[in-house]
Amino acid sequence: MPEAKFKCLRCxxxxxxxxxxxxxxxxxxxxxxxxxxxxxxxxxPAQKD
Amino acid sequence: MMDVGRHPNxxxxxxxxxxxxxxxxxxxxxxxxxxARYVVESECTACNDCVExxxxxxxxxxxxxxxxxxxxxxxxxxxxPSAYVLNMxxxxxxxPIACGKCAEACEKKCxxxxxxxxxxxxxxxxxxxxxxxxxxxxxELDEFGYTRHENVVxxxxxxxxxxxxxxxxGHFLRPTDRETPKTIGFIQCVGSxxxxxxxxxxxxxxxxxxxxxxxxxxxxxxxxxxxxxxxxIRAFGKGFEDLYKRSREGGVKYIRGIPGEIExxxxxxxxLLTVENTTTGQLEKHxxxxxxxxxxxxxxxxxxxxxxxxxxxxxxxxxxxxxxxKLKPVDAPTRGVFFAGCVEAPKDIKDSVTQAGAAAAxxxxxxxxxxVKVEAITSRIIEExxxxxxxxxxxxxxxxxxxxxxxxxxAPVVIQAACAGxxxxxxxxPQDAIEMRHYRDEQYLAQIEALMAxxxxxxxxxxxxxxxxxxxxxDAGTARLQYPTSCRLIRTMCSGRVDEDFVxxxxxxxxxxxxxxxxxxxxxHYISAVQWTQKRVERMWNKLERLGIRPxxxxxxxxxxxxxxxxxxxxxxxxxxxxxxxxxxxxxTMEVLSNGKAEKKATAAKKAKVKVKKKTPTKxxxxx
Numbered sequence: 097m098p099e100a101k102f103k104c105l106r107c108x109x110x111x112x113x114x115x116x117x118x119x120x121x122x123x124x125x126x127x128x129x130x131x132x133x134x135x136x137x138x139x140x141p142a143q144k145d
Numbered sequence: 146m147m148d149v150g151r152h153p154n155x156x157x158x159x160x161x162x163x164x165x166x167x168x169x170x171x172x173x174x175x176x177x178x179x180x181a182r183y184v185v186e187s188e189c190t191a192c193n194d195c196v197e198x199x200x201x202x203x204x205x206x207x208x209x210x211x212x213x214x215x216x217x218x219x220x221x222x223x224x225x226p227s228a229y230v231l232n233m234x235x236x237x238x239x240x241p242i243a244c245g246k247c248a249e250a251c252e253k254k255c256x257x258x259x260x261x262x263x264x265x266x267x268x269x270x271x272x273x274x275x276x277x278x279x280x281x282x283x284x285e286l287d288e289f290g291y292t293r294h295e296n297v298v299x300x301x302x303x304x305x306x307x308x309x310x311x312x313x314x315g316h317f318l319r320p321t322d323r324e325t326p327k328t329i330g331f332i333q334c335v336g337s338x339x340x341x342x343x344x345x346x347x348x349x350x351x352x353x354x355x356x357x358x359x360x361x362x363x364x365x366x367x368x369x370x371x372x373x374x375x376x377x378i379r380a381f382g383k384g385f386e387d388l389y390k391r392s393r394e395g396g397v398k399y400i401r402g403i404p405g406e407i408e409x410x411x412x413x414x415x416x417l418l419t420v421e422n423t424t425t426g427q428l429e430k431h432x433x434x435x436x437x438x439x440x441x442x443x444x445x446x447x448x449x450x451x452x453x454x455x456x457x458x459x460x461x462x463x464x465x466x467x468x469x470x471k472l473k474p475v476d477a478p479t480r481g482v483f484f485a486g487c488v489e490a491p492k493d494i495k496d497s498v499t500q501a502g503a504a505a506a507x508x509x510x511x512x513x514x515x516x517v518k519v520e521a522i523t524s525r526i527i528e529e530x531x532x533x534x535x536x537x538x539x540x541x542x543x544x545x546x547x548x549x550x551x552x553x554x555x556a557p558v559v560i561q562a563a564c565a566g567x568x569x570x571x572x573x574x575p576q577d578a579i580e581m582r583h584y585r586d587e588q589y590l591a592q593i594e595a596l597m598a599x600x601x602x603x604x605x606x607x608x609x610x611x612x613x614x615x616x617x618x619x620d621a622g623t624a625r626l627q628y629p630t631s632c633r634l635i636r637t638m639c640s641g642r643v644d645e646d647f648v649x650x651x652x653x654x655x656x657x658x659x660x661x662x663x664x665x666x667x668x669x670h671y672i673s674a675v676q677w678t679q680k681r682v683e684r685m686w687n688k689l690e691r692l693g694i695r696p697x698x699x700x701x702x703x704x705x706x707x708x709x710x711x712x713x714x715x716x717x718x719x720x721x722x723x724x725x726x727x728x729x730x731x732x733x734t735m736e737v738l739s740n741g742k743a744e745k746k747a748t749a750a751k752k753a754k755v756k757v758k759k760k761t762p763t764k765x766x767x768x769x
Contacts, residue, residue: 105686105700105701120666122667130702132697132700132702
C-alpha cells in the first residue's frame with residue numbers, strides 16, 4: 097500500500113501512514129484520536145528540462 | 146435437507162450460483178446459474194455403477210483429504226438431490242471423449258457430456274442470505290507445525306476422524322501409525338483473538354466444540370488422556386457451563402496458556418509442546434501423540450459479489466453488517482434482505498437456527514403484507530435543474546437511483562421503495578437538483594440562520610447524524626457529562642446529507658468552527674454514505690485553503706451513539722479551538738464567502754484543473 101503524509105487538523109500532529117487509493121478509510125490521529133485527519137497532497141518532484 | 150428437497154413450496158437449486166441480482170424490496174430479479182453436473186439428476190438413481198468404473202481418483206474434500214473419491218461423485222452422503230456430479234476438470238476429457246466409462250456403465254443413460262450451464266431468471270420479493278463462513282487456514286502459524294507434522298490436525302479434520310461416516314468409520318486413529326493415540330491436546334483460539342495474526346475477534350463456537358470433542362473422546366475412548374490449552378473458556382450458552390464442568394470432572398486437563406512451539410519426535414512422531422502455564426507461571430513441556438488445532442471462523446472469501454449485488458457492507462471483522470445490532474439483528478440495511486447463520490457473525494447451530502427462523506418470519510411478514518411502508522424521507526429529482534451528470538446514481542449506497550440518459554435528456558429516477566433517505570445524492574448533486582423530502586436545503590439553511598442570529602462568533606455549528614452522533618450527544622447529557630455550551634446541534638438523518646452549501650453558509654454567517662459528525666465507518670446506517678461525507682469534507686478542506694480560510698475551522702469526527710465521553714471531549718477541544726479564531730479571521734471569511742467572487746474563482750481554478758485532467762487520455766475523470 098502506498099504511504100502518504102497526514103495532518104491532524106485538531107492538534108496539528110503530522111505523521112506518515114499507508115492508505116488505499118480510491119477507498120476512503122476512517123482516519124484517526126494517533127496523538128489526539130481526532131478524526132479530522134487530512135491527507136496532505138504529495139509534492140511532485142521538480143521536472144528537469 | 147431432505148425435508149427442504151421434498152417441500153412443495155420450496156424450489157431447491159443445488160450446484161448453482163447467483164449470476165446477477167437487481168431490483169428492490171418486493172421486486173428482486175435474480176439470475177441463477179445452474180452449473181452443468183453432466184448427470185441428468187431426475188433420472189439418476191445413485192446406483193454407483195458410474196463410480197465403480199471411473200478411473201480418476203482424487204482426494205475427497207468432504208473427508209478433509211483423508212480418503213479419496215472419483216471424478217464422478219456425490220459431494221457428501223446426505224446431499225440433496227442424491228445424484229452424481231461429474232467434475233469436468235478432473236475427468237479425463239469429454240471433447241473428444243477420452244474415457245467414457247461412466248456413460249457406458251450407466252444403464253439409465255444419465256451421463257450427458259454435452260450438458261451446459263443453465264441460466265434461470267426468477268423474481269422474488271425477499272432474499273435471505275445464508276451463505277455461511279469458512280474456517281481459518283492455520284498454515285501461517287508456523288509454530289504449530291500444521292502440514293509439517295502429520296499428527297497435528299485441525300478441528301475439522303478431527304471431526305472426520307471421529308465420525309462414524311468418516312474415512313476410518315468412527316475408529317479414532319492418528320494419521321502417522323493408524324493407531325489410537327493415548328494422549329491428545331487441543332489448542333484453542335487458533336486464528337482467533339489475535340491482533341497480529343489471524344483475526345482479532347472471538348469465533349464463538351470453538352470452545353464448546355472442543356468441550357464436546359473431549360466428552361466424545363471420554364465416552365468412546367476413556368483411556369485417552371486429553372489436555373486443552375486455552376486463553377479462557379467461553380461457555381456462555383444454555384447448558385454450556387454444565388458441559389464444561391462434565392468435561393473437567395471427566396479428567397480432561399485444562400491448561401491456561403497457548404503453546405509457543407510444537408516439535409516432533411522424528412522416531413515416534415510424538416509431539417512436544419512448550420507452553421507457559423499462565424496460572425502457575427511455569428514453563429511446561431507436554432508430550433502428546435496428537436494435537437488438534439481448534440480453528441476460528443472467517444468470512445467467505447467469495448462473498449464480495451453478493452455484497453455488491455445487494456449493496457451490503459461488512460463490519461470490521463469482515464462479516465456482513467446488520468441493519469441494527471439490537472433492534473434489527475436479522476435485517477440487512479437493504480430492505481427486503483435478511484441474514485441467517487454465520488454470514489452475519491460466527492455462531493453455533495442453535496443460534497443459526499434461531500436466526501434462520503427469525504429471518505423466515507421477517508420475510509413472511511413482508512411477503513404476506515403484499516406492500517411495504519417506507520419512510521417519507523426519500524429524495525426527489527427536480528428535473529428542470531438536472532443536467533444528467535449521473536453523480537446521484539453513482540453515490541447512492543442503495544443503488545436506488547436509475548442512471549439518467551444524457552442523450553435522451555432523461556433525468557434519473559429514484560426508486561422510492563429502495564431509497565433509505567440518507568441524502569448523499571442531494572448533498573453531492575452539483576446542480577442542487579435533488580430535494581430530500583422533509584429535510585430540504587431551505588430548512589437546513591433556515592436552521593443555520595437561526596443559530597447564527599445572535600453572537601455567531603461564539604457558536605460551534607455541529608451537524609450530527611440521527612443514528613450515532615446525535616444520540617452520542619444525548620448520551621453525554623444523560624450521563625451528566627460537562628461540555629461547553631457553545632455547541633449548537635443540527636440533526637441530519639446521515640452525515641452524508643451535509644451539503645457543502647450548509648457548511649459555507651454557516652461560515653458566511655460568522656461561524657468560527659463547523660463540525661461535521663457521523664457514525665463510524667463500520668456503523669454507518671446507510672451502508673457507505675459516511676465515506677462520501679469524508680470525501681466531501683476533504684474537498685471542502687481543499688476549497689477553504691484555496692479561499693485563504695484555515696481548513697482547521699472545519700472539523701470532522703465519528704462519534705458512536707454510546708460514546709458520550711467522546712462527544713463531550715470533542716466539544717471541549719473545539720471550545721479551545723474556538724478561542725484561537727480571531728474576529729478578523731471570521732470577518733475575512735464572511736467577506737470572502739459573501740461577495741462570491743473569491744469562491745467562484747476557487748471553483749473556476751478547480752474546474753480548470755479538472756479540464757486539464759480530462760485531456761489526459763489515460764485518466765478517466767472520477768467523481769470524488
